[in-house]
Amino acid sequence: MQTPDTSSYMILGYALTFIVMGIYVFSMYIRNRNLKRDLETFESMEKSDKK
Amino acid sequence: MKQPTPSFLKATLAIASKDLAAEFRSRELLSAMLVFSMLVILIFNFALELDVKVRQSVTAGVLWTTFAFAGTLGLNRSMAVEKDRGCMDGLLLAPVDRAAIFFGKAISNLTFMLVVEAIVIPLYALLYNETRIFQLEFLGVLLLGSIGYISVGTLLSTMTVQTRTRDVLLPILLFPVAVPVLLASVKASGGIITGAEFAEILTPLNLLIVYDVIFLAVSYMVFDAVVEE
Amino acid sequence: MQARPVFLKILDYLSIIVLGVSTYLALVFAPTEAVMGDVQRVFYFHIGTAWVGLMGFVIAAVSGIIYLVTKDMKWDRFEVAAVEVSTVFFFITIALGSIWARPAWNTWWTWDPRLTTAAVTELIYIAYFMLRAGLEDPEKRARFGAVYTLLGGISAPITFMVIRLFRTIHPVVIGSQSAEAQGGFSMTSDMKVAFFFALFAFTIIFIDMIWHRIRLGNLQDNVEQLKLKVTM
Numbered sequence: 465m466q467t468p469d470t471s472s473y474m475i476l477g478y479a480l481t482f483i484v485m486g487i488y489v490f491s492m493y494i495r496n497r498n499l500k501r502d503l504e505t506f507e508s509m510e511k512s513d514k515k
Numbered sequence: 516m517k518q519p520t521p522s523f524l525k526a527t528l529a530i531a532s533k534d535l536a537a538e539f540r541s542r543e544l545l546s547a548m549l550v551f552s553m554l555v556i557l558i559f560n561f562a563l564e565l566d567v568k569v570r571q572s573v574t575a576g577v578l579w580t581t582f583a584f585a586g587t588l589g590l591n592r593s594m595a596v597e598k599d600r601g602c603m604d605g606l607l608l609a610p611v612d613r614a615a616i617f618f619g620k621a622i623s624n625l626t627f628m629l630v631v632e633a634i635v636i637p638l639y640a641l642l643y644n645e646t647r648i649f650q651l652e653f654l655g656v657l658l659l660g661s662i663g664y665i666s667v668g669t670l671l672s673t674m675t676v677q678t679r680t681r682d683v684l685l686p687i688l689l690f691p692v693a694v695p696v697l698l699a700s701v702k703a704s705g706g707i708i709t710g711a712e713f714a715e716i717l718t719p720l721n722l723l724i725v726y727d728v729i730f731l732a733v734s735y736m737v738f739d740a741v742v743e744e
Numbered sequence: 745m746q747a748r749p750v751f752l753k754i755l756d757y758l759s760i761i762v763l764g765v766s767t768y769l770a771l772v773f774a775p776t777e778a779v780m781g782d783v784q785r786v787f788y789f790h791i792g793t794a795w796v797g798l799m800g801f802v803i804a805a806v807s808g809i810i811y812l813v814t815k816d817m818k819w820d821r822f823e824v825a826a827v828e829v830s831t832v833f834f835f836i837t838i839a840l841g842s843i844w845a846r847p848a849w850n851t852w853w854t855w856d857p858r859l860t861t862a863a864v865t866e867l868i869y870i871a872y873f874m875l876r877a878g879l880e881d882p883e884k885r886a887r888f889g890a891v892y893t894l895l896g897g898i899s900a901p902i903t904f905m906v907i908r909l910f911r912t913i914h915p916v917v918i919g920s921q922s923a924e925a926q927g928g929f930s931m932t933s934d935m936k937v938a939f940f941f942a943l944f945a946f947t948i949i950f951i952d953m954i955w956h957r958i959r960l961g962n963l964q965d966n967v968e969q970l971k972l973k974v975t976m
Binding site for chain 2: 812864865867868871874875877878879880884887888890891892894895896898899902903905906907909910
C-alpha cells in the first residue's frame with residue numbers, strides 16, 4: 465500500500481500550533497506592557513498627591 | 516440571651532414554603548415557564564417535523580430540551596427576585612444554617628420544575644398521542660434528572676445573579692456542566708419509551724444517580740462560598 | 745514589579761530549546777507513518793498539548809479547593825493561570841485532532857466520546873472566563889471561580905462516561921483511534937523518542953507559561969490596589 469501524501473495537513477497543524485501559541489504569548493506581553501504603564505501612571509499620581 | 520435556632524429541617528421547609536406561597540399567589544414564574552415550554556414544543560414540532568417515525572426517537576430529547584430551557588428561565592427568575600427585593604440579605608442574616616437556604620431554594624425550584632413537567636407531559640401525550648410516557652420508570656427518571664439539574668442550577672444561579680451579565684450567564688455556565696445529567700436522562704427515558712431492555716437503561720440510570728449524589732453533596736458543601744458577603 | 749528571576753529566565757530559554765528540539769524530533773527525526781503519511785506527525789503535539797491541558801484543569805480544580813479553604817489570593821492567581829494556559833493548549837489539541845481527523849477519518853469532526861467531551865470541557869472553561877468577567881470584586885471573583893472550576897472538574901469525567909453510552913464509534917475510527925491513543929503497538933522506537941520528548945517539552949513550556957501568567961496576575965493585583973489607593 466502506498467503512503468498517502470498528507471503533508472499539507474501536517475504543515476497546517478504545525479503552523480496552527482505555532483500561531484496560536486504565538487498569539488497567546490503576544491497577548492501576555494501586551495497585557496504585561498499595559499499593566500506596567502498603568503502602574504507607572506498610578507505611581508506618579510500617588511507621588512503628586514503627596515506633594 | 517440566646518435566640519432559639521430553628522432546626523435545619525424546619526428552616527429548609529420554611530424557606531421552600533415561603534417561595535411556594537409567594538409563587539402560588541402571583542404565578543408569574545410558573546406561567547412564564549409553562550408558556551415558554553409550550554412554545555419550545557411548538558417550534559420543535561415544525562423544526563423536526565414530529566411525525567410518528569421521528570417521534571419514536573426524539574420524544575425524550577424534545578422533552579428534556581424543553582425542560583432544560585424552561586428550567587433556566589425559572590432558576591434565573593427565582594434567584595433574581597430574591598436578590599432584587601433584598602430577600603437574600605434577610606435570609607443570610609437569619610440565624611439558620613446556610614445549607615438550609617440552599618436546600619430550601621432547591622426544593623422550591625424543583626417544585627416549580629416538577630409542576631411544569633406535570634403539565635407539559637400530559638399535554639405532549641395529548642398532542643402526539645404518546646401514552647408511553649406515562650410509565651412509572653419514565654417519571655422516575657424525570658424526577659432524578661430534575662434533581663440533578665436543579666441542584667447544580669440552584670448553586671449556579673445564586674452565583675450568576677450576583678454578576679453584571681446575569682441575564683445571559685446562567686445557561687452558559689449551567690449547560691456544559693449539566694451535560695451529563697441531560698444526556699443520561701435522555702438516554703434512560705428514551706430507552707424506556709422505546710421499550711429497551713432494563714440492562715440498557717441501568718447504566719445511564721446509575722450515572723444519573725451518581726451525578727445527583729455528587730452534585731447535591733458538592734453544592735451543599737460550597738454553597739457557603741457563593742453567598743458570603 | 746521585580747525583574748525576572750534567574751530561574752525563570754533559564755526556563756524561558758529552556759522552553760524555546762525544547763520546543764525546537766521537539767519540533768525537530770516530530771517533523772524530521774520520527775519516521776513517516778506508512779498508512780497515514782505525514783499527518784501522523786501532528787500526533788506528537790496533539791498528545792503533548794492534551795496532556796498539559798488536562799493536567800492544568802486538574803491543577804485548577806485542586807487550587808480552587810485550596811483557595812476555598814485558605815482564602816489566600818495567591819491560589820486564585822494560580823488557578824486562573826492554570827485555566828488560561830490550559831484553555832489555550834486544549835484548543836490546540838482539539839484543532840490538531842481535527843486536522844488529523846480530516847485525512848484519517850475523512851471528516852473534520854465526529855461526535856465520538858473523546859471529541860465531544862473535549863468540546864464540552866473547552867466550553868466549561870470559556871464559560872469560566874465569562875463568569876469572572878462579570879464580577880468586579882476580586883474576592884468574589886476568586887470564590888466563584890474556584891467553585892466553578894470544581895464543578896467543571898467533576899462534571900467532565902462524568903460527561904465522558906455518559907457519552908460513551910451514546911456513540912458506538914464508527915469501526916474505522918475505533919481502529920485508528922485506539923491504535924493512536926494507546927500508542928505502544930504501532931510506534932517504532934524513534935517515534936517513542938519523539939512522543940516522550942513532546943510530553944516533556946510541553947510540560948516545561950506549560951510550567952513556564954503558568955509562571956509568567958502568575959506574575960501577570962500579581963502585577964494586575966498591584967495595579968488594582970494602587971488604583972484603589974490613588975482614587976480613594
